[in-house]
Structure formats: C-alpha cells, structure tokens
Amino acid sequence: MKERIKKNAKEYLNDAFQIANYLYENPELGYQEVKACEALCNAFKEVGFEVERNIYEIPTAFKATYDSGKEGANIVLCAEYDALPDIGHGCGHNLICSMAFLAAVALKPILPEIGGKVVVFGTPAEETSGAKVEMAERGAFDDASIAMMAHPAPVSEESGSSLTLIPLQFQYYGKAAHAAASPEEGINALDAVILLYNGINAMRQHVPNDVQFHGYISNGGSAPNIVPDFAEARFYIRAKKKATAEAAIERVKKIAEGAALMTGARLEMSHFEATYYDLVTNHALLEAFTANQEALGDHVKPAEAGIGSLDLGNVSYKAPCVHGWIGFNDSSLVIHSREFADRTVTDEGKELLFRGACTMALTAYDVLTDKELLARIRKEFEVAK
Template identity: 45%
Template sequence: MEKIKKVLDDVFDELVDINQFIYENPELGNEEYKACEAHVKLLRKHGFSVEEKYLGIETAFKATYASKKPGPTIAVMGEYDALPDIGHGCGHNMIGTIADGVGIVLSKLVDDMGGRILVLGTPAEETNGAKVDMADQGIFDDIDIALMAHPSSKTNLEIQSLAMEAIQFEFTGRTAHAAACPEQGINALDAVISTFNSINALREHITSTTRIHGIITEGGVAANIVPEKAVAQFYVRATTKSYLKEVVEKVKNCARGAALATGAEIEITNYEKSYDNFVMNKTLTGVVKKHFDLNGFDVESHAVSMGSLDAGNVSHVCPTAHPMFSISKDDLAGHTRALADATVKPYALDAMKKVILSLAATGIDIINDPSLLESIKAEHVNTVK
C-alpha cells in the first residue's frame, strides 16, 4: 500500500486539476470534447498509448499500458458527461478523474507484476451510454476485470441497477377541423392518451419493482385541428433482462391496441440505448470492500438502487465493480447542483484519493493472486443471467 500511496502522491495534484477543469467546463453526452482531450493528454503524458474517437465515437477513447510480462487485463472506466443546466450533478468529473488515477498508478507498478491496464473513456452515460456499444462490439470479451467508482452521499459497494429500455411510440393520424368536421380526422393524440391509460391499467399486473414512466413529446399544434401526429417516450425498467423483455412486449401491446382503437398508424422505436441490469460479483466486491475498509470508509451494509447504468451491460460480459463513495458530510441528492459543487471541495478530494488507493490495491491483489481471479470469474459465470 505504501508504494501505491507514493505513486499517487506524485500525480495527485494533476488529478485535482483535471477534476476541477471538467467541473468548470461541463459538456453534455457525446459533446465532451474538452474533457476527452484533457483525459487523453494526461494519460499520454504518463506513458499510455491512446486510441481516440474509439469505435467511431467522437469523444470515446481507449488508453493502454501493457507490461512485458503476462498477466490479467484490468480496465478502469471513466465517464465525463454532464447534465443539462446543472453541470456535473452526477459527479462524472470525478468518475473520469478516478479512472485516470487508478490507471496511472497501476501503470507505474505493473511492469514488475505483469498484465495490461486499460483506461476506457465512455461518453454519454446519461443518455446513449458508450459502454453499451463497447459491450456489444466485444471490447470487454478479453478484459478480466472492469472497475469504476461513483460519487454519492453514502458509501456502498452493493448496488442494484435496473435493466432499462427506452421506447418511443409515434402515432400518425389525419387532420380535420376539430369543430366543423371532426369525423373526418384520426386523432393521434387520442392514441397516446389511450396508451397511457392502458399502461396505467397494466401496472396492477407487473412486479412492484418494475418501473414505467413516460412523457408526451408531441401532441398536436392547435386545439381546433385534430392532431395528425403525437409522440410519447417511455422508460421501462425491471430487475432482470428477461423480465424486462416480457414487460416491454406488454407495453408495446398497449400502444398497438391504442393504434387499432383510434385508427392511427404506429411506429415503435428505441430513442436511447437499452441498459442491462447490473450483476454484482460478491467475490470482487469483497476485495474492494477490504481496501475501502483499510482506507477508512464507512461502508453501508445494504444494497442501493441506482436506476439504470450502462455499466450494467459491462457486468454481463466481465466481472465489474461499481462502488459508490461519499463525497460530503451532508445528505446530497443525485443530479443536483449541490452534488456538483461538492465534487471539488476538500472532503470530496480526500475521498477521491482514498478511492483511487482502494481500486488500485484491488487491481494489484488480482494481478498477484491468480486463484483470486479464478474465483471471481467462476462466480461471474454462475451469476450472469
């Protein structure tokens, strides 16, 4: 641990600077040009070879440091997209900085131990998470362990994220004068309203942990014109991929029935990427917990619901750790300006340092103990569904 601390102390000021810079320059998903450039510049400075515009994604990157000795491949995932209006209210400025820090620390030690270290820049977690494309295209197939950490008001290593699908229903009807000849029109907005009503009736017959929530993005242009076009967007979430698929089909049937009842035509699409539920690896989490404890974190013992994460898709491919860590003595809500502001304060910076130490030490344990890695992988095979 002392060797890790020494390496981290040497680079920590650079990490504080990049965390502050990205906080002051928030960018939305797939527009994180300044953040991406800052991360790439820092990693190259510390000996990583970097592929920019990775997989054709403008603000994604893959940074690699390979020792000359055989060993496992450990990937650290960074995020750096902000939220509209409130900036880094989800703390992604810290997530990307932690990825840099863990990657750099491990790269300074891995030559003696063996293995390969990757830092993956994964844009747009809040919308069209790049981890989905990366998982679909096999990027994690030859990665042994994936690590990341997320700022929060509490420290918790056991997380539950829901599988999620983002569905859009676009109904097309026919205009008519709403007073003079309404019988000649087909009301697309009626189809949307009927869809909402049918989904509300469906709620009685799905599990209590399932979530369906939606909005109307288009509903007509004037009250005296029968709406020709109406659009609704929904998130559907469930605890497992398999049950999500079942519920999604029921939701789609609600919309199909509404189209049939009103005479409107319907087009069903996905307006954002679909996220898988997060699969927790207890063996890997146990290693992370050991080092969180050693670094003085007060770890909560119960699982925390996280909405939906594109890291869920990664966890179905390789063992993944996604600890939450406290960045304030206050009880902060996520997606708020208060959380964004907390990410650059001394309490949060101290927590960031301890997280980097903990995840780097986790990586070293896995590199140095092949039997540990074997146990982690065996659990992964048995738990992914």
C-alpha cells in the same frame, strides 16, 4: 507492493486533482466533452499510455492502455466526464475520470513485475444516452478480466444493483380533418396515444412489483379544430432485472398495437435513448474492493436497493463488474446539486479522489496476483450470465 501503489498514487495526486478542477471549471454535456477528452488523453500520453481517440466512432470516447507485455489479467477502468445541464459536475464525474487516471498511473510502474495490463475507457454521456451501451455491444469489454469504476457519493456504500431501463417511443400517424365539419374523414392519432397511456396504466397492477412505467405525451396535435394526424408518447420501463423488463415490454407493445388497431392509426415504435441493463455486481470482486476500501480507513455501508439506472449495467453483462461508492462522509449532501459539484474541488474532494483511486488500484493488484480470486470472480460471472 500495496504501499508502493499508494506511494505512486500520492506522486500523481496533484495532477489528477488538476484534471478534476479543470473539468469543474469547464463542464460539458454528454457527447460534447471535447475539453475533458483532450485533457485526459493528453494526461495519459504524458505518463506513457497508448491512447486511441474517437473509438467506436464516438468522438469524445477514448482508450488508454498500458500493457506490461507479460501474461496476466486485463484490468479495465471506466472514466466518466459528462456534466449536468445548469448544475455542472453535480454527479462528480470530474472525480470519476480523475480516479480512473490516478488508479491507472499508480498501477503502471508495478505491471512489468507482476504482468497484465490496464485499460481505461473514456465513456461519454452517462447522464443521457450512455456510450458504454454501444461500446459493450461492439465488444469493448469482451476481453476484460474485470471492469471497475468508483463514484463519489454523500457516504461510502458497497456496489449494489441498478434498474434496467428501456426507453420506448410510440408514434401514431393518422389523418387530419376538420374536427367539426368532417370528423368522419379523420383518423385521430391522439386517441391512439390516449388508449396506449390508459392501457399501460391498467397494466400496472398486473406486473411484478418492481416493474415501473414513467411516460408522457410529447406531441398531441396542433389545434382543437383539427383531428390530430400525429401524436407521440415516450415511456421509460424499468425493472430490477433485464428479463423482467423485457417481458413487460412485450405486453406494452401489444397494447400499443391494439391502440393502433382500434383507431386505424399507423404505429411506429423505437428506442429514443439507449437501453440500460441492471448492474450485476460481482460479489467475489466486491469483497476484495470493499476490503481495500476499508483498509484505507473508509467506513462502507451495505448496498441499498437500486433505484436508478447506469450504463455500467450493460458492461456487467460482458465482464465481472463493481461500481463502488466513495463517500464524502456527509449524509446531508445531495447528489445532482451545485453543492455536490462544489465539494468535488475542495480538500475533501482531493482526499476522496485518493481513496477511490487507491481502492481500485489495490483491488486490481489483488486480481493480478491472486489466481484463485480471479477464478472465483470468473466462476461467479459465468453462473450469473
């Protein structure tokens, strides 16, 4: 059966690679992926998937489903297709969505025999304020047996972890006055921001080692002779685990409130982007994923410690997840570069597309046909929650 899946993938490989090339030639930023969404939805319709657009009121999100009508696992694949400013598809999202498409169509012909269904979610804007966050909050992944995606990389590596990222905006409202003639009449909002900034800096040595603070002052006033009546700072707070980051946030909020009390300014706090949770890789699922990846001739390195943040992390709190890294086998290649984007549309990119899609499709087959594997995956997920 696995040979049939690979044969199915070869049959549609050129179609999938055409999608990757089309997106490479037409890069679109997050929540502006109109051409990408159209191309993918049309491709899924042509091969017999039920397609829903504008899901969760996100215009460039979609859901493509093929249901065998027989009892079985619900396999969810995530497709990303947003590009980077100036660089285009330097993160390889044109291959990510093409791998999801190819994996799904490779599975489709065998589902009537083994049961279950496959769902591909088109998930916009991973590079900025990822749609998976809202989709996860609104229940998109609640009935998923597993959720998978494959990401191009310089070298192949196991799915590992990522960092929780909480973006906070602090806005202080004071009172303007002439800085020389009547400073006593003013309330300096910039002073509050500076106190906030220094307070967070002082806190760095009193939090766990994995907690990180990255911030800048985005508005500090308009002129030297005017007491600033408005000032704003934005921070990212990161940590290895969601609970650690949330504990740090509570302390940051107290610093922010203290700065307001000390200056008399009024404080407003908000999230200026979506919060990304840490990725919780399901190791029972990963074991099957890696075995299939290596059976296709790939050499897979152990996962390294997570240093970035992914919106798939939010999905991993709703369903068992794996985020595989499919390599070009070129350690000199740098992700988020024009060179990386160019590599996606070479013969090497086409071969990577095939390997990544087959890895997901073969892993899905294992989950669909091995009840003991699915039970182990589910048990690990319930414990991790």
